[in-house]
Amino acid sequence: MASGQMSRDEALECTRCRHACHVMLYSETATQLFGRIPIWYIVLMQMRFDGLLGFPGGFVNPSEETLEAGLTRELLEELGVAVPVSTEDHVESCFSPPRSGTCSSSSRLILHFYVKKIEEEQIREIEKAAASTAADHGLEVLGMVRVPLYTTKSGGGLSCFLSHSFIGVARSQLVNSLLRLHLVSPGDLREALRGSQRRHAESAQNLQAQQ
Numbered sequence: 325m326a327s328g329q330m331s332r333d334e335a336l337e338c339t340r341c342r343h344a345c346h347v348m349l350y351s352e353t354a355t356q357l358f359g360r361i362p363i364w365y366i367v368l369m370q371m372r373f374d375g376l377l378g379f380p381g382g383f384v385n386p387s388e389e390t391l392e393a394g395l396t397r398e399l400l401e402e403l404g405v406a407v408p409v410s411t412e413d414h415v416e417s418c419f420s421p422p423r424s425g426t427c428s429s430s431s432r433l434i435l436h437f438y439v440k441k442i443e444e445e446q447i448r449e450i451e452k453a454a455a456s457t458a459a460d461h462g463l464e465v466l467g468m469v470r471v472p473l474y475t476t477k478s479g480g481g482l483s484c485f486l487s488h489s490f491i492g493v494a495r496s497q498l499v500n501s502l503l504r505l506h507l508v509s510p511g512d513l514r515e516a517l518r519g520s521q522r523r524h525a526e527s528a529q530n531l532q533a534q535q
Contacts, residue, residue, distance in 0.1 A: 330434075332391070335417035341432045343385070343434050344434070345381045346494070347413065349380070350367045351441065363473065368380070369498070381398050391414075395438065402458055413439060416437050
């Protein structure tokens with residue numbers, strides 16, 4: 325998890341820092357995979373232009389707009405749907421891990437993370453709009469992705485998803501949210517994390533063998 329965690333108000337006092345807001349949208353669902361595996365919840369992420377997984381959102385200028393207004397604007401551009409976000413949806417603010425060669429306060433980036441529960445029908449509307457009317461589709465955003473919260477008999481599902489590459493602290497934000505909201509049991513999440521580590525090791529070995 326990112327270091328330098330702070331309150332929303334403390335973060336806004338860092339006027340020399342850049343600010344970025346992202347949100348995890350999720351809903352309950354009664355649907356089943358193959359008609360027999362309960363899905364329970366739909367959690368949305370997106371494939372970014374750089375090939376990394378992340379949550380919808382983007383940069384916000386607190387001197388010109390509130391964090392929530394800026395995030396809502398970014399969602400309209402990326403999802404094609406206006407999804408109002410409020411301060412009640414705010415979960416955490418923290419410094420992004422600094423990149424090498426960028427240590428000045430003016431270059432530091434503060435990440436603001438939100439979680440918003442919506443209806444399943446809204447999720448479906450977002451998925452449709454994101455692929456048809458969103459201004460950033462095919463440019464900054466390559467497509468919306470549902471997080472598989474289940475585990476198949478072959479070990480697929482959440483562990484495979486967690487083995488992919490995520491932008492910044494998005495993977496930690498996802499894992500922490502799944503635990504905090506009880507969307508996945510602690511035992512199932514631990515097993516999924518162990519499975520993702522095994523896949524990382526296997527991938528590294530395969531790449532080394534191909535060299």
